Amino acid sequence: MHAQSDPIVGIQGLHKWFGALHVLNAIDLTVASGTRVVVCGPSGSGKSTLIRCINGLESYQEGALRLAGTTLGLDARGTAAARRQTGMVFQSFNLFPHLTVLSNCTLALRRVAGKSRSEAEDIAMAHLERVRIPEKARSYPGQLSGGQQQRVAIARALCLNPRIMLFDEPTSALDPEMIKEVLDVMVALARDGMTMVCVTHEMGFAREVADQVGFMDGGSILDRAPARAFFRTSGHPRSPLSLETILKH
Amino acid sequence: MGFDLAFALSCAPIILGAVGTTLFVAFVSCVGAASIGFLFEMVRRMCGVAGAMSGFAIDFIRSTPVLIWLYFLYFVLPFYGIRLGSMTVGVMGLSLYYSGYLAEVFKAGIDAIPKGQPEAARALSLGRRDTVFYVIAPQMMRNIAAPLGNYFVSILKATPYLAVLAVPEMLGRAFDIASETYRYAEPLVVAGLIFLALALVISYGVKRLERRLLAGGTR
């Protein structure tokens, strides 16, 4: 058991190399329970790699990464246990195309959490209603729009009742008119108290729900602050420029 | 001395009498080729000597004609004391030859699955066995269904090669008629048309299957 005050994610001195490329450079990050962290930055800054490390989808060479009380990277079983408490939403949705929306959500409930079919379907339907898409339960992903698919992906991750949700640029692959429906769901999730780490360009969203904002470039976190301070002034010479350009478009 | 249409029509039922053998040989060879091909591909994905050897075996098979493999097995196996019926040898030859091509089909079918799929499964904490069974395999099956169907047609069109091994399939029947009546044109044309019809009908079925699979929800 861990104390309520234990951070859900604790990263210290994290380094990662892809061959000779130093993609993550001395990353320190703490995510307390019930808080929202938004990570932004230009392409290639390493922010996607960072969030994928948090979930164990990428390995790291140096440093310490603790997720939900387990140190990742030591053994497979520990990583799997930590992952069960984490939900992840991908930029390209990654819904299973050969399963219905409902089956996408119930698959892990039945195979991992061991729920019976009716239990799993009840839980799945509740979450599909939460993301406001219950009527599409029997449809296939290919029949849905991008925004609908991403909302299903969020519901699918929520079904396992995670302690923390990770979002890897969830709206970057969406047409502009669909971004709002996904962000609305994420804002509602935040208001319900979910711990979240989001990699995103959506600064409006960050301003609304983030407790902490981090700016990454070249593999390092160059600037971080509580949200209000971040949006008023930024310490690092790069960040104001980047924010300005992001907010302008 | 022209083409005797009435005689040709009378050949048809005799030749068609062997269609069961033809289809049986094609089906068993297809299953054999898929099994061996799948194994080849799985081994090829492994690193090291075994993987490289498997890759080379696939390339070797695909660089040689199927007729030669039939001769090879038919004459070499008895040399080592293995005496099998000609149909068995024929099926073995077709399976071996087409396994090289089906290995490539499996490779393409697995490679076509987006990397995000197993990642999403891992993120959902699905174990390896569940990921393969519920996420990877179904998508692989959908990807290979049409190419597999097309190779079934190819294998079907290769079954007449077995006539040189005296297997009682349709071309063999046609030659039987020819050698009895000394009329070659009619039975051969009939056999040719039967195979053409089979190939076209099954190909059309495969195309419809492909359309249905693509409509089943992949954007």
Added chain:
Amino acid sequence: MSLFDIWLGILKGVGTTAAVTAYGLLFAVPFALVFGVGQYLTVGVARLLVTAIIEFWRSSAVIILLFVFYYALPVFGITLSAWTVSAMVLGLNAGGYASQAVRAGLQALPSGQKEAGAALGLSRSAILLLIELPQALVAMSPTFVNTVIQLVKATALVSLVTLSDMTFRAKEIAQVEYNPVAIYTALLLAFFVVCYPIALAGRWLEARIAAPGSRAGGI
């Protein structure tokens, strides 16, 4: 007979193999281009006709096609040498497959290419010859390489209509010398030695085509 003698004996047939391949390409390439473009350009009844001709040559079982033309043509009063019949049948069969690659290559071009050509005031045939075909042919050159390999392998069949290619030579040797392992392994190797380098050249071509100007896409 030593292994070396067997190998040399089989290679005596390589001239025939090469000649039939070359002669066959004389049928395959024009057919593929004409009918591939034809299928791409035509609509309605004309297209059905073009497709029917392509399908006849492509979907027939090639061994039966060879026998049919070899035995049946004389019945209709057409006498051709075994060389011509073989080259024609094997070539048109391969051409049938290649025509699908030509058509697919043309269909895969972005329609903007045609539109740009039309905007420049070029005639339809000019657009086809100067803009569409050059691009499409480059894209499908690996498939043409596969067609050549297919043709080389198919020449093994001509041994069944009395032409002395490598396979025929092998069978001749087999009649005087009981050494099936050496003979048929040598025959497999002979084809491998011819086809594998061509296959590697095809793979190299494929890599070179894919590399520069890789399609934009992917997130």
